[in-house]
Amino acid sequence: MSTTTTRDLARPAPAKASKAKPRRGLRGSSTFNFWLFTGPFLVGLVIFVYVPIGWSIWLSFFEARFTVTPDKFVGFENYRFMLDDNDFVGSLGTFTVFAAFIVPTTWALSLGLALLVNRLRFMRAFFRSVFFLPTACSYVAASLIWKMSIFNGVRFGLANTVIGWFGVDNIAWLANPDPPWYWLVILTARLWLQSGFFMILFLAALQNIPSELYEAAAIDGAKPGWQTFWYITLPQLRATSTAVVLLLLVAAYQAFDEFFNLLSKTTWGRPPLVELYYTALGQNQDYGAGSAGAVMLTLLIVIVTLFQGKLMGFGRGDESK
Amino acid sequence: MTTTAPEVRKTPPSAGEPARRRRGAVMGSTGLYIATGVAAFLFLIPFYLLVRNSLSTDPDITGENWKFFPTDIQWDNITEPFRDTTVDFGQSMVNSLIVGVLHTIGTLLVCSLAGYGLARIPYRHANKIFYAVLFTLMVPAAVTFVPSFVLVSSLGWVDSYRGLIIPGLFSGFTCFLFRQYFLGFPKELEEAARVDGLGYWGAYWRVVVPNSLNFFAAIATITFINGWNSFLWPLVIGQDPSAWTVQVALSSYMTNQTVNYHLIFMATAISILPLLFVFLFLQRWLVQGIAQTGIKG
Numbered sequence: 001m002s003t004t005t006t007r008d009l010a011r012p013a014p015a016k017a018s019k020a021k022p023r024r025g026l027r028g029s030s031t032f033n034f035w036l037f038t039g040p041f042l043v044g045l046v047i048f049v050y051v052p053i054g055w056s057i058w059l060s061f062f063e064a065r066f067t068v069t070p071d072k073f074v075g076f077e078n079y080r081f082m083l084d085d086n087d088f089v090g091s092l093g094t095f096t097v098f099a100a101f102i103v104p105t106t107w108a109l110s111l112g113l114a115l116l117v118n119r120l121r122f123m124r125a126f127f128r129s130v131f132f133l134p135t136a137c138s139y140v141a142a143s144l145i146w147k148m149s150i151f152n153g154v155r156f157g158l159a160n161t162v163i164g165w166f167g168v169d170n171i172a173w174l175a176n177p178d179p180p181w182y183w184l185v186i187l188t189a190r191l192w193l194q195s196g197f198f199m200i201l202f203l204a205a206l207q208n209i210p211s212e213l214y215e216a217a218a219i220d221g222a223k224p225g226w227q228t229f230w231y232i233t234l235p236q237l238r239a240t241s242t243a244v245v246l247l248l249l250v251a252a253y254q255a256f257d258e259f260f261n262l263l264s265k266t267t268w269g270r271p272p273l274v275e276l277y278y279t280a281l282g283q284n285q286d287y288g289a290g291s292a293g294a295v296m297l298t299l300l301i302v303i304v305t306l307f308q309g310k311l312m313g314f315g316r317g318d319e320s321k
Numbered sequence: 322m323t324t325t326a327p328e329v330r331k332t333p334p335s336a337g338e339p340a341r342r343r344r345g346a347v348m349g350s351t352g353l354y355i356a357t358g359v360a361a362f363l364f365l366i367p368f369y370l371l372v373r374n375s376l377s378t379d380p381d382i383t384g385e386n387w388k389f390f391p392t393d394i395q396w397d398n399i400t401e402p403f404r405d406t407t408v409d410f411g412q413s414m415v416n417s418l419i420v421g422v423l424h425t426i427g428t429l430l431v432c433s434l435a436g437y438g439l440a441r442i443p444y445r446h447a448n449k450i451f452y453a454v455l456f457t458l459m460v461p462a463a464v465t466f467v468p469s470f471v472l473v474s475s476l477g478w479v480d481s482y483r484g485l486i487i488p489g490l491f492s493g494f495t496c497f498l499f500r501q502y503f504l505g506f507p508k509e510l511e512e513a514a515r516v517d518g519l520g521y522w523g524a525y526w527r528v529v530v531p532n533s534l535n536f537f538a539a540i541a542t543i544t545f546i547n548g549w550n551s552f553l554w555p556l557v558i559g560q561d562p563s564a565w566t567v568q569v570a571l572s573s574y575m576t577n578q579t580v581n582y583h584l585i586f587m588a589t590a591i592s593i594l595p596l597l598f599v600f601l602f603l604q605r606w607l608v609q610g611i612a613q614t615g616i617k618g
Contacts, residue, residue, distance in 0.1 A: 029520075030442050030443050030444060030521075031444055031445075033438070033442050033520070033521040033522065034438050034442040034443075034444035034447065036438075036521075036522065037434045037435060037437055037438030037442060037521070037525075038434070038435045038438035038439060038450065040431050040434065040435070041431045041432060041434065041435030041491060041496060042435065042450065044431065044487075044490060044491035045453075045454065045457065045491045045493065047472075048469065048472070048487070048488040048490075048491050049457050049460070049462075049465070049491060049493070050457075051468075051472060052465045052468035052469045052471075052472050053460060053465055053468065055468040055471060055472060056465060056467060056468035059468065059471070068471045068474070068475055113360065116353065116356060116357045116360065117357070119353055120353065120354070120357065121350070127357050127361055128608075129600075129604065130361040130364055130365060131360070131361070131364055132600075132604075132608070133364070133368070133597075133600065134364065134367070135546070135600075136546065136593060136596035136597055136599070136600050137367075137550075137593055137596075138549070138550035138552065138568050138571075138592070138593075139550070139552060140550075140552050140568045140571045140572050141371075141568075141571060141589045141592060141593055142367065143575070144571060144574070144575060144585060144586075144589050145367045145370055145371055145586075145589070146367075147575065148374075148575075148580075148582065148585060148586070149367075149370045149371075149374055149382075149586070150366075150367065150370065154383075155385070156382065156383050156384065156385075156387065158366070158370065158387075161387040192364065192367065196364075197611065200608055200611045200612060201611065201612065203612070204611075204612030250461055253461060253463075253464075254461050254463040254464075256463060256552070256553050257552045257553065260552075260556075260572075261572055261575055264575065264576055265576075273463055273464070273466075273553070276464075276466075276467060277466075277553075277557075280467040280470075281467075281470070281557065287467060287471060290467045291467055291468060294464050294465065294466075294467050294468070297464050298460050298461075298464045298465075301459070301460075301461060301464065302459050302460070305459060
């Protein structure tokens, strides 16, 4: 602490004869301060992020059932086990289907809502709040409403009531994987929950587009509507879109809550995290195999993230603007 | 603000706008409001069902004919989750409040300090350390729940507030947001404070923080919402029902043998209330903060 307050005294004393750098005297004081500020965070980061990652890699090479201090080294056996496990590989497939639908639909819906709200002249704040409000709901709460009230497989569920008006029979939305109606339940729940949040991002971006661009386009004869949308709005939203897609992908990989709660007793439609949950914390408590799966999933996410970043020029194109 | 052009054209034209603005304006804006209204209606249905079901009797919910309104509003239902003996709902609400508040305060403290250090204090290895923080963004926290659980259980923190709160405090993302924010903070203010004899520490607490309350409030709301709504980690850590957060308690209702509809919906409605308050009173900060947290690439 004393070094902080005596900074001014420390300045003229070039005690350490280190390599020539300007403001040499300040070095000690700023180094101390740097650690004072970042130290607590970095210590926590090492203990609660880096150590688990390292431990995970280490555990993945051991047979570790019901124990976290295993002694039987099995090499890549856990990895082979997980890759041979149809459920785990299937969960990656489940994720792929899920991401392929949820990323574009959320992107489109949140952008669409942002465009609508942005054009409103009255009650803009009201509608923005309505679309944003589901963000206050947890995935657990939404799963409850979806499972017990909207997509209840019996006649009093809202969806079955509505299709009943048209003479369609009740559908067991979640209890049957064939046809896979459960996808509709899961996708609508997530769409409802997350679109409002991304709408806010798009709204902010829309409001940052200089209106001169639209005026210039109007002078050049661009028709308001699709033309200005396509040639001005969309390109101007590029940076935001890239970030949104990236966030959506990462969020999709982490999908757990609604799958766990909507499909708790079923064996179908398990994304990777649910599968890992049952592997590591289920009956077998197989930490080794669970860790191997977590390592593979992490690698996959890193690769996809890097690839997507490269593809869409994340963090590159917009800085030169 | 500095535009000299009239403000009339502030909203940019976009998809679906009629070509002739003047004549099409009425038609266009009617269509616009109908489209927005329909979307809003669909977005509100789940909330409506939540309220309707939580104030109904079970026969009203499961009856043969769909009812828009409960035949008789059951205000008594409000206290029922707290009287229910199968799940200690009251305890889970208390747990969630404690965890949510401490999680928010802790995250703000730890991450803002680190973000400031990384943004402002010159240090030879600052860049390397910053990359080490960035790297953790690539590894989603949810993927490391297995080893994190192993770690926390070997510390003996299962079923404790420590286990629920402490591992979540070190968010690389929040630290990153603070760093980006502090990079844009006007340097002159701090320099004036330092000329007046304050060290980094003093300048931070007396000048930087008081001038950044908006940003802190925005991050606080987002952090609280995420903490309140998180499910996977509390599920993993809360082995004993006394350590359940409200989300875990809600989830347990779904797997219970007996389904008590109005109870489940009332509990869900109560669990959302704190966040609705946050939304109503802090929405401006929240929206600003989300927009500001600089998802700009």
